[in-house]
Structures are given as C-alpha cells and as structure tokens.
Amino acid sequence: MTTxxxxxxxxxxxxxxxxxxxxxxxREEQEMRTPVHFSIGQExxxxxxxxxxxxxxxxxxxxxxxxxxxxxxGDLTAMxxxxxxxxxxxxxxxxxxxxxxxxxxxxxxxxxxxxEMISVGTGAAWASAVAGRDDVAATxxxxxxAEEGVFHESLNFAALRRVPVxxxxxxxxxxxxxxxxxxxxxxxxxTRWADRYGMPGVRVDGNDVFGVYAAATEAxxxxxxxxxxxxxxxxxxxxREHVGPNWDYDRDHRSKxxxxxxxxxxxxxxxxxxxxxxVPGIDRARAQWxxxxxxxxxxxxxxxxxxxxxxxxxxLSGAYED
Amino acid sequence: MRMLKYSEAIGEATVQCMExxxxxxxxxxxxxxxxxxxxxxxxxxxRFGASRVLDIPNCENAFAGIAVGAASQGLRPxxxxxxxxxxxxxxxxxxxxxxxxxxxxxNKGGVPVVMRGVVGHGWGQGATHSQSLHSVFGHFPGxxxxxxxxxxxxxxxxxxxxxxxxxxxxxENRGLYEVEGEVPEGPVGVPIGRGRIVREGTDVTIVxxxxxxxxxxxxxxxxxxxxxxxxxxxxxxxxxxxxEDLICASVAKxxxxxxxxxxxxxxxxxxEVAAVVAERxxxxxxxxxxxxxxxxxxxxxxxxxxxxxxxxxDAVARAALEVLGLRGRVAVGEDELARGFVGPY
Numbered sequence: 001m002t003t004x005x006x007x008x009x010x011x012x013x014x015x016x017x018x019x020x021x022x023x024x025x026x027r028e029e030q031e032m033r034t035p036v037h038f039s040i041g042q043e044x045x046x047x048x049x050x051x052x053x054x055x056x057x058x059x060x061x062x063x064x065x066x067x068x069x070x071x072x073x074g075d076l077t078a079m080x081x082x083x084x085x086x087x088x089x090x091x092x093x094x095x096x097x098x099x100x101x102x103x104x105x106x107x108x109x110x111x112x113x114x115x116e117m118i119s120v121g122t123g124a125a126w127a128s129a130v131a132g133r134d135d136v137a138a139t140x141x142x143x144x145x146a147e148e149g150v151f152h153e154s155l156n157f158a159a160l161r162r163v164p165v166x167x168x169x170x171x172x173x174x175x176x177x178x179x180x181x182x183x184x185x186x187x188x189x190x191t192r193w194a195d196r197y198g199m200p201g202v203r204v205d206g207n208d209v210f211g212v213y214a215a216a217t218e219a220x221x222x223x224x225x226x227x228x229x230x231x232x233x234x235x236x237x238x239x240r241e242h243v244g245p246n247w248d249y250d251r252d253h254r255s256k257x258x259x260x261x262x263x264x265x266x267x268x269x270x271x272x273x274x275x276x277x278x279v280p281g282i283d284r285a286r287a288q289w290x291x292x293x294x295x296x297x298x299x300x301x302x303x304x305x306x307x308x309x310x311x312x313x314x315x316l317s318g319a320y321e322d
Numbered sequence: 323m324r325m326l327k328y329s330e331a332i333g334e335a336t337v338q339c340m341e342x343x344x345x346x347x348x349x350x351x352x353x354x355x356x357x358x359x360x361x362x363x364x365x366x367x368x369r370f371g372a373s374r375v376l377d378i379p380n381c382e383n384a385f386a387g388i389a390v391g392a393a394s395q396g397l398r399p400x401x402x403x404x405x406x407x408x409x410x411x412x413x414x415x416x417x418x419x420x421x422x423x424x425x426x427x428x429n430k431g432g433v434p435v436v437m438r439g440v441v442g443h444g445w446g447q448g449a450t451h452s453q454s455l456h457s458v459f460g461h462f463p464g465x466x467x468x469x470x471x472x473x474x475x476x477x478x479x480x481x482x483x484x485x486x487x488x489x490x491x492x493x494e495n496r497g498l499y500e501v502e503g504e505v506p507e508g509p510v511g512v513p514i515g516r517g518r519i520v521r522e523g524t525d526v527t528i529v530x531x532x533x534x535x536x537x538x539x540x541x542x543x544x545x546x547x548x549x550x551x552x553x554x555x556x557x558x559x560x561x562x563x564x565x566e567d568l569i570c571a572s573v574a575k576x577x578x579x580x581x582x583x584x585x586x587x588x589x590x591x592x593x594e595v596a597a598v599v600a601e602r603x604x605x606x607x608x609x610x611x612x613x614x615x616x617x618x619x620x621x622x623x624x625x626x627x628x629x630x631x632x633x634x635x636d637a638v639a640r641a642a643l644e645v646l647g648l649r650g651r652v653a654v655g656e657d658e659l660a661r662g663f664v665g666p667y
Contacts, residue, residue: 048393049404061389065587089428090428091427091428092428092429093428094377094425094426094427094428094429095427095428097428099427101427101428101430103430105422108391108394109394111419111426116387116414116415116418116419117387117640118387119383119384119387119388119390119391120384120387120390120394120414120415120419121388121391122384122387122388122391123388123389123390123391123392123393123394123395124391124392124394125391126388126391126392126397127391127392127393127394127395127396127397128395130347130397131390131395131396131397137391149382149383149384150383150387150414151380153379153383153384153385154381154384154388155377156381156384157378157379157381157385157388158386160379168418170557238629254527261532270553272623273368278386286521316619317429318424318425318428319424319463319464320424320464320488321424321432321461321486321488322429
C-alpha cells in the first residue's frame, strides 16, 4: 500500500488549516478550556509516518498530539468536541486536548506526561506480537522525552523482546522554552541511542514529508516482518508557543529570525514546490484543500457547540467499571 | 478443606487463572528463577514456561506503562514486584496511566493490569525494603487495592483481580507467606470491596489489614483469656474500595474502635477508617479511636529498633484496653511463626 504524494500534501494542508483555525477560535472565544499544544510547522512528521501505517496499526503520542490523531484518521468532529469539553468528545470530555483516542482509526492514546506513551506504545506493540498479529505501533515523542528514564527503559525492553514498535522522536529543538543545548550534552545524538540499544535508527529531515514517508515505510516494514523495533529521529520546528495559540518569539528564549528561518522551511511549501513540476494544478488543488478543510473545521465547531456538556451526574462515570 | 500456605495459595491461583485465560502473563524480575518469588511463581513457571512467566529487565517505570499498553490490547499482565518499595519507580504508569485510563479516555474500557507488591518484614529489611504501600495506592481513584491476610484471600482476591477489568494492586506482607489456612481447591474469587469478620466480639472493634489481622487475632485471644474482653476483629481485605458498612456495623455494636495497620498513621488506612467512622458512626463511639501503626520514622534495621518500630499484638491489646478504659496489661508474646523465621531472606 502506497500513498500518493499529493495525498501527503493534502493531509498536511488539512492539519495546518484545522490547527490554525483552532488557534484563532481558541484565542478569540476562550471557550475551549483545555491547554492546547499545536503542531503548526511540524505536520510532515505525523503525516509521513501515519501514511506508512495501516488502519489497524496503532499510534501513540504525547501532549502535542492533534496532528498524529488527524493523520492517523482520527475523527475531527470528536476531537473538536473534546476541546470544547462536550459529551460527544473522543474522550467524553474527560481527557481534553492532551488525552485523545480513536480506537477505530488506530489512534491508541495520547498523554501529557513526558515519555509516558513511549512505554504504553511499546506495550501495545508487544501485545500484538504476543498474540501473533502483525499490527505494529508507532509512538511519537519529543527530544525532551528522550531525556526521561522511561525512554531508555522502553528502548531496552523493545530491543530485548523484538517488539514491533517504531519510536518516532520529533526533535523540534525545544522542551517548553529550554533549547536542546541546555538539556543534552554537546555532540549528543538522539538517534545514536538506537544503535546503543541495538536497533536500526535513522535521522531524517522532518520537514520533508516524502523523506519521512520513505523512512517510515522502511521502519514499518521492518517491524511488521518481526525484526524488532525501529527508531526515527525527525528534525523539525514548532512555530507557535509551547502551549497555547500564540507566537512567542522575541520574548527571551528564541528570536523572530530563528522562527522565520524555519517558516522559510515550511513542510507544506516545500512539498508543494516539489510537486509543482510533476503534478499540474497542484497550487489550485492546495487552495481547494485549504478551503475544504476550513469548512470541515467550521462544521465540526458548529457540531461541537451544539452538543451537550456531560451531565454533572456522570462525574464519576468511568472511574471504575459501571 | 485442605490446607495451603499463603505463598502456595498465590501460586495456585496464578496457575488456575492462567489455565483458564491464555492472555495472562506473569512478568517481573527473576520470577522464573529457582526461588520463584518465595515460591509464588514457581508452579506457573513449571507449568507454562518462560513464554508466559517472563523475567524482565530492571525497568519498573517503563514496564508499568508497557503493561498498560499490553492490557489495552488484550493481554492481562500480572506484574510482580519482589519489594513493593520498587513500585515507587513505577508510579507514573500505575497512577497516571493505569488508574486513569478508563476515565480519561472516555470509559471505553479498562486496563486489567494486576500488580503484586511484596512487603519485606523483619530481618532488618530496613527503610526501603519494608514499607507497606497500600495506603499510598489507596489514595487514587481508578485502582483497586487489596491486602490479603489469609491464604484463602491471597488466592481468592488474586483470582478476582485476574478476572476483572480494573487495575488492581495487591500488597502482600512477606511475614504471611508461611501462614497455613484452608483454601478452596477451585479458582473461586473473593469479592473485592468486602471485608470479613475474622472473630466476633462485643466490646471493641479492631479493624486491621494484612499482617495486622494476624496480630489483631492474637491480641483478641489474649484479651479474652487474660482480661475477659470480647474483641471483634475486622479484616478489611480490600482498602479500595473499603467495606465501610461492615466497619460501621461493627462499631455500632461495640462502641469502641482500634485500627491496626503496617502503614503509617498520617494520611494512611488507619486515618481513613477513623474518618469513615467519625462521619458515619460518630454517635456509636463511646471513646476516642486509637490507631496502632509504625511510629513516624523510616523503618530501622538494628533489631531492637525494628522490634520497637513494628506494630504488634501487644500494642493492639494495649490500645484495646485503653479505649475500654481498663487498667492492666496483656502480654501476648511472640508469634511462633516469626520466631521460626531466619535469614538470609
């Protein structure tokens, strides 16, 4: 199963339109009462990896999870309803932006504690292998999570037990406001951890969706064949603030010039340019996709707002088996 | 009924449940070795081998999450911690993930992870190898927390845990492993959340968990023999959920309450039981509640200090006399079981 290049671009355009639209509404309305972490600028990682997977494969993610959820086929309306805290949200209004789930689409879970889903994704993939299924899992995390103990324990376990999990490190250079240089020793390579634990690992330009897709295809094939885990480090950059809808350059930790240099390397612009010669009318198609996606979001927002909040009587529901 | 040791009962429950349910896996450090976690995993290892009784790396943190991920995808991991103190390394997976999974992701299903934690007891296990963590886990909604005190409950509560859909923490005190008792032969579950009256009485209620149930029974026997006091011993069996009805009904009958626990008094099980009775059965109380717990220090190693640190039957009997306003002493003496215990552990 291969995904056409235009489809990769289209998926990125949709995620960008949805997140930019959500950021505006979030700021203007103040009705989505949940911390949001946008992936604007780093859409190629989620799209490239998820496109290489099939629906029954599982994806896990950290706090910055809208892009992976949507790229894996998660239900947009249910995600938006979750942001608005509605009963119809994908987590019933109990989880919020950082606790998304869509089991039908193979989005296993996201969570807000750094590195947590590295272990959970490893366990899900392990269960698949133990049961004799050939579904694989991919677990997304940032460069910050690679500093956590759970990262190292999970890699060790996955390599030891040949767990079919793709570790996807989205290295965007920051953890909150802390740059990589203040968190990891100079010359450290996150990808090299893969080698230390005895699994293949590659570092790929995470703003090149076609490169990511190619690498992820190889990673998924490797896992599916039962050869053990695989590691991808995808370098990219988050345009907006760590949490929230705003821009945060020229405060203290990063300059506008730095952000602009990454906007100039926008994964969507880059993919459009690469396709322009091969696919006639790609610019028109892209504009069309943007319009469609904005309409799709507007509809989802309208549906969410028309949906009821969870009844207060259901406050305890789900803490235990009913 | 035939007799089994507490440790044998755990082993039997494990094997019977694994026979009935091929998705159950035992996992922990050295669960597959010749000692088999005090013999509790030996039978499973012999019966099912290394494919279902897994020696795992030292990775408490990750493995708590791995177990949750596996449970969300159809496996039932039975995770064994030779010392529950190591579960502090697994807290994120247990408390932030397992306990909250069903709720946080919209009630679409639970993660049936069962975690056994063994409390080291005696022989200088010290500050980081002898803590009873049930009160810590008991704080968090989403978990079930059980503290079996008898061989029958060691089996029955494990069976129920392995059949349910809720993450369960089982805290087992090492001091109970050699205790013998009647145990049903089949895989019959004991309901989680129901306490049991171990010994009926009319003068004072002694609520206890785990090892302290045994101490409370010894205290009750001595109180009856030496002071003519009729003590009722309530084994909570499960601390989350807690059988409030049973506790309050007993206090309504006796009017006096002593709570005995191996976890500290502050914010612990004994505090919770006292609060429940204060809220629900205040009018029944004819005297202030007394708690028998370790003092407010880490556990020492040197044996005279350790003896002084661990709550025992003498302390329970003393507390019972105090709440009843009786003078005199009851010397219960050392538990025969403990006397026979030697190292190296």
